[in-house]
Amino acid sequence: MVALTERVQNRLTLTVEAIAPHTQTLRSLDWDRSRFDIEFGLQNGTTYNSFLIQGDRVALVDSSHEKFRQLYLDALQGLIDPTAIDYLIVSHTEPDHSGLTRDLLALNPNLTVVGSKVALQFLDNLVHQDYQKQQVKSGSILDLGQGHVLEFVSAPNLHWPDTIFTYDRATEILYTCDAFGMHYCSEVTFDEALGPIEADFRYYYDCLMGPNARSVLSALKRMESLGPIQTIATGHGPLLRHHLTEWTGRYQEWSQAQTKASTTVGVFYISDYGYSDRLSQAIAHGITKVGVNVEMVDLRTTEPQDLTEIVGTLAGLVIGTPPNQPPETIDTALSTLLALANTKQAVGLYDSYGGDDEPIDSLLGKCRDAGLKVAFPPIRVKETPSEAIYQLCDESGTDLGQWLTRDKAIQKMKSLDSDLDKALGRISGGLYILTAMKGDMQGAMLASWVVQASFEPLGFTVAVAKDRAIETLMQVGDGFVLNILEEGNYQPLMKHFLKRFPPGADRFAGIKTREGSNGSPILVEALAYLECEVVSRMECSDHWVVYAQVNQGKVSNPDALTAVHHRKVGNHY
Structure with missing residues (x-):
């Protein structure tokens, strides 16, 4: 593997590595990218992955973001004379994967651009010049020689309508662009360990693939007609090789649940x-x-x-x-x-x-x-x-x-057995308000399902309903504040945060706050506060159970007690 710049010198770096016979990846590492379209507050940056396949003829699968122009073109020219590249396969036309198409055409006017019908239509409006093109769809074949027979799979809406997958029969690599990807920047090329990346994998799915669950299932079905798949070469994050069954199984499970x-x-x-x-x-x-x-x-x-x-x-x-x-x-x-x-x-x-x-x-x-x-x-x-x-x-x-x-x-709440409902309601909890701020985004919610979970490090769990606005701001690595309400002095804060806020409303209008060290609001009138960082999340049907580590906190009145919440029923708040 060759590193073209040092991370300590430049937070945009690029690595080149052989991943199979006659196949290399050029991975553009964007260490500091903090937001990617609707995926807010990325904790681990992202990558833009490009691939060079050299048979008797040569194909480049995707390019890179224009911010990597010089780094990428220098690296590519270090591997091959651009005029020797026969095909540029555009998996889809968002600029993070096709941003250097015009540059490549300038270096090689004879380059044939391969893509879906919709992708080529989009490219016509992007490059503003004549170029050689080849339209492909599911079942189309491109033979590069030396066994590198490329088969294409239409995968619309993953996550643009022009997306195609490319399967190389020689190396058994499936190039999927956005699908199965994640925003995770690391010099480690493959998915060697599940733990460090599975939260980013899920967050990426929820933001980009979950709303296209039917299309995910269709793509998975089409993948079954291909030969054995040894590697999924994604457009973002590490390439998937060590845990393929796990990753594809999760896509299948999540998408089936969504479409039901x-x-x-x-x-x-x-x-x-x-x-x-x-x-x-x-x-x-x-x-x-x-x-x-x-x-x-x-x-x-x-x-x-x-x-x-x-x-x-x-x-x-x-x-x-x-x-x-x-x-x-x-x-x-x-x-x-x-x-x-x-x-x-x-x-x-x-x-x-x-x-x-x-x-x-x-x-x-x-x-x-x-x-x-x-x-x-x-x-x-x-x-x-x-x-x-x-x-x-x-x-x-x-x-x-x-x-x-x-x-x-409402019907579901009424369907639970009344005795069971009342018994479950006897589980009591304290009264807390979660607050979070990330860039221009803010969130707050009243919580009562909070339990200390560890001594070393100090940590607790809190259950957050999936449809709560603040849930987006409580991903792994995010900071937030747990504000603890005081017995006999909680009604004004509770009343305020129980309100149904319209979309985009300021949750803290009229409330006294000060900024915590992690940037989240601390409620001045709360009994105590804890500044926390999300360590892990566990999915529980209609809630996420969030485990957070406590970094610091303070009590304003040592003699006061925490407000306690007693419910009469257990199947709604």
Whole structure:
């Protein structure tokens, strides 16, 4: 393995390593990246992985982010003369994987770009020049010679509509781009140990793949028709070789659980316009936190007859505003969508922020004229989306999901045996408020399921419902504060944080706080506080049990007692 720069000198580094016969990876290591689209507060940076396959002919699978331009091109030219590369396989066209396509075409104008039909359409709008292209789909073959026969698998919506997988029969490597990836930066190339990376693997799935669970299952099914898979070469994070069955099994399990939901929301977006794809993904993530299934639909690539089949199955629709003068395909799709919607369906709207958006009020008026119920205030994006905007999208999606499932939730609470319900309710707990701040994002919630769990190090567990807004801010490595309420003096704080905050609302308006050393708010009127860091998370049906290590804390009144919460029933708060 050759390191081209030292981490201590430059937080952008690149490594080159042989991973199989005639096959090398160029891994661009972005050590300090702290946010990636809707994945907030990355703890371990990320990588952008590219692969060089040399048979009688040569193929490059993906390139890198443009921030790595010089590092990447220098490394590539150290391996091969770019004019000797026959094919550039574009797994999908997001800039972190295709950002150097124009540079490669400048070095080698005879390069043939290989991609799905949709990918090549997107690239036409990105490179703005003529180039040789080869369209592929599931079952297409590209023979590089010396046994390197490449077979392609269509994998739309993982997580863009243009995604393809590439399988090399000679090395039994499957190149999957975003799928099975994670944002984890390390000089270790492969998944040698599960423990250090499984939290990042799950978080990545929840943010990007969970809202596309049906597409995940379809891709897994198509993978079965390929030969043996020894390595999954992902676009982000370590390559998967040592625990393949575990990783693919988790994708299967999580996706099956998600698609079993009886309620489905369609999220309609325009993949290559403005920030439509990222905003839609954030809203979809919020919806899935409630256990509602999501169907992601790209208005640019979906045929009207397919819309007819999809819309009838939906309980709700989320629509991103199209351009002021949308292409005919989008205009037709939008008209079809509104014509098919019925008055029993809820709708949510968001501004894609593409620079020339149709006013969102015009689309809102059309939805109301169609008799649709508006589930959350339209999300108006007036500038490049910030962390706060993505959090607003996430919370709006959760509100929509909760609104659609509220009747089922009430029915479920009533279904538990009354004696058991009352007995379970006799488990008491203290009263606490969790507070967290990360960049522009904030969160708070009233908690009572808190238990000390260890002496060395000092630690405790807290149960956080999956649909709580603060859950996003309590990933492994995140800091937060546990504020302990005082007996006889907890009502004002409890009343405030029991309120149902609208999406994007300031949880701390009117509350006295000061900033903790980890950046999270400390409630001045609390009895005591503990500054904590999330060490691990365990999934428990509708909650996450979070284990946190305590770093510091203080009591304001040593003689006071903790407020205690006594419930009458045990099947809801």
